[in-house]
Amino acid sequence: MIPYGKQDINQDDIDAVIQVLRSDFLTQGPVVPAFEEAVSTYCKVKYGIAVSNATAALHIACLALDVGQGDIVWTSPNTFVASANCALYCGASVDFVDIDSKTYNLSVDRLAEKLSIAKKGGILPKVVIPVHLCGQSCDMEAIHELSKVYGFKIIEDASHAIGGKYKNQPIGNCKFSDITVFSFHPVKIITSGEGGMALTNDEYLAKKLRLLRSHGISNSKVDMEERPTEEIWNYQQIELGYNYRMTDIQAALGLSQLQRLDEFVAKRNVIAKNYDELLKGLPLVTPWQDPNGMSSFHLYVIRLNLSQINKTQKEVYEEMRNQGVLVNLHYIPVYRQPYFEKMGFDKGYCKEAEKYFTEAMSIPIFAKLTNIQMGQTINAIKSLMINF
Template sequence: MSSIPYGRQDINQDDIDSVIAVLQSDFLTQGPVVIQFEKSVANYCSAQYAVAVNSATSALHIACLALGVGNGDIVWTTPITFVASANCALYCGAVIDFVDIDPFTCNMSVGNLAEKLIAAEKVGKLPKVVIPVHLGGQPCDMEGIFELSQQYGFKIIEDASHAIGGKYNQEPIGNCRYSNITVFSFHPVKIITTAEGGMAMTNDTHLAKRMRLLRSHGITRDDQEMTHQSEGPWYYQQIALGYNYRMTDLHAALGLSQMSRLNEFVAKRQEFVKRYDQLLASLPVRSLLQIEGCYSGFHLYVVRLKLSEINKTQRQIFEELRRVGIGVNLHYIPVYHQPYYENLGFKRGYCFEAEQYYAEAISLPLFPSLTIHQQDIVIAALKQALLK
């Protein structure tokens, strides 16, 4: 039995030809195609700067470092995300904490964030950075989060790993209107892919320069950044403790080619979501609320099971779907459930709404090359699992 994955890349001949052209060029690692890819994404998002790296995890790390996150600082994110959204703070020696989700959108709750900030201010433990995550591609209430940042003085990193091609208030996600830095992922199951890769967007010249420095060992060849005069045309200086987080021209070529189909990819995802919504309306499931004025990239299509109306557990339904070749997944396990985070002192039940979500969520297959026939198979299998 052939299976239908929850997500997959869409590679065409133009993508392949773009990568081959780089293989036949003078540059394989970081070269001119990386710069072209950065310009393409920056122009698309209406952002001033784009810094391409080898993963969104790396982008989150250097974003934290560029904002000065260090030992003893406090960073907050959502528990319903991949662990990288929290790990990036720990890489910097910071303390991580979690803000519960909204029960309908399942993004970070602005109300819970406001309450947590009031309590934190009283004890002198306000966050230096808050990292909202656009779950499944739908943007968080960035205007609300930004207003709180102005009141309490924290910086914002938008984790938009799921969200390139989406819009917030009719403007492109990634323009950093309500954040200091926005991060994209180009993993194969994301909206566009570079195989592995990520990018950090910003409108701040200093942050862009700092992230470019940090992605390449902290090394500069710019005379103006050096501590003393150059010793010759070969000369460079390491002026910071950086990393090898560079994107290669091979990866950038794939991403640059994929950018030409970004709008098409998102439009196809939107069509499949509308069809899911229509055909699942009578079943004991609910999809995540989509906010008016927002246009989701729809990296994921998540349903929440109405377990009180179903005579099965979430796991039973999940396993039944997997048995018949439907590659469902679960995004995500609350980060603080992970043993590493439990060892930091977090307990199960820490965020009530996140726990409720985790007990009910299942991600159904969604990708641009999904066919109507495949979607019908998914829907029929879900009906069978829910109603038999």
């Protein structure tokens, strides 16, 4: 079986984890700050706050930007549900902006149209969460320009995108956003087992993110209130926070993996180029890449020309998996999920996202994908299009 994604763990990674296991600190030790600093340096951003997973990072990012009851958050429908759920965790409502037909990311044109309408109705979003699908950055400069006009904050959901670039700068530098979020899940570009990170250039936001990830507790005298001198107050809960800390075990794996990040991204780009060539002439569309960026290629999504294939998307999906190629679908439009439909979202709400949903398929891409596995994937695709 060929999975659509898979981690690449080597002996250095194993040794790094073992070193922590043999140390005095399994959690809240020195490795988490070292990982944060390394990622921040790589991304050319001031602050990195490591957490238990990217969903946690999205949650506290919303909280750090004071998202709450009565607020509205907009995101892409073409994403994992966490990009929308983070707003709901804060008591806010969520809405969706349709996608671009070429990049499959949030459409700047649709965003501009929706903002204009929302302003007239007095229902502008407090935060917009663009999602860098597959590892390709959204048009962040254009989104940032709109934020200056309409007054919303920006959280980049870059869960797919560490190692990618936008306008020759690393994704995650927060030049055009308030906070960027990465994921280190095993199928992502690098892994810490589970884990995530929020990055920002804003000192206030960084401080708040750190508080929120650890119960809202501080042991800094600057933060702590005066208490009777005869009492022991070596920490205080300043506000309501969460237990979203990353362990040193996870950070050790992430820090080791980070040393091979550029290598992983380079391999994924080579695989993507090979797929581009091998799939030429078939009734499908290969991923379009914006010349202003470089994707980290977390995913490689093809879009099927179903009228020429004479098969349904589901038939292709099932037959590929029957041939041992575990293709996947990224993503079902979030608002089509039963939980969101109960909020009043209807089928057809974002037309481009729904068209994508009926044609898209993620085929295997990961650093250790072999030429044999790539050949098996291509042969399986071609076998289903024999009548083309």
